[in-house]
Amino acid sequence: MTVCKGGRCCAPLAAAVLAQQGGSAVETRAAAIRNWHIGEGAHPVMVEVAARHGYDLSGYRGVQVSPDLLAWADTVLAMDSAVLDALREIAGQDSTGKLRLYLDGRDVPDP
Numbered sequence: 001m002t003v004c005k006g007g008r009c010c011a012p013l014a015a016a017v018l019a020q021q022g023g024s025a026v027e028t029r030a031a032a033i034r035n036w037h038i039g040e041g042a043h044p045v046m047v048e049v050a051a052r053h054g055y056d057l058s059g060y061r062g063v064q065v066s067p068d069l070l071a072w073a074d075t076v077l078a079m080d081s082a083v084l085d086a087l088r089e090i091a092g093q094d095s096t097g098k099l100r101l102y103l104d105g106r107d108v109p110d111p
Helices: 010-025 044-052 067-072 081-091
Strands: 002-004 030-032 076-078 099-101
Touching: 002 010, 002 081, 010 030, 010 044, 067 081, 076 081, 081 099
Parallel strands: 002 030, 002 076, 076 099
Antiparallel strands: none
């Protein structure tokens, strides 16, 4: 699972990239820390940019991360360190081992 602050840009694209690279053996989901865009699609500019690179974000609808969603995921990739800190608070001790940054050791720039 990929997680960003608002759930409209980074996390949906990151999930699509991981799904394409992993093939049918990988199931991905994207979520947001904040509840700003729940039920909305990915940002229109992100949909356009993703399509130019072969990724389809047209069916994406925003969801907020929850303990149940964290329990579903084997790995949770935060787009930046602030999101990672928020995930650690939500996850509790049992899930912290599966939390990490999407880019090992550095933040994905916010669009």
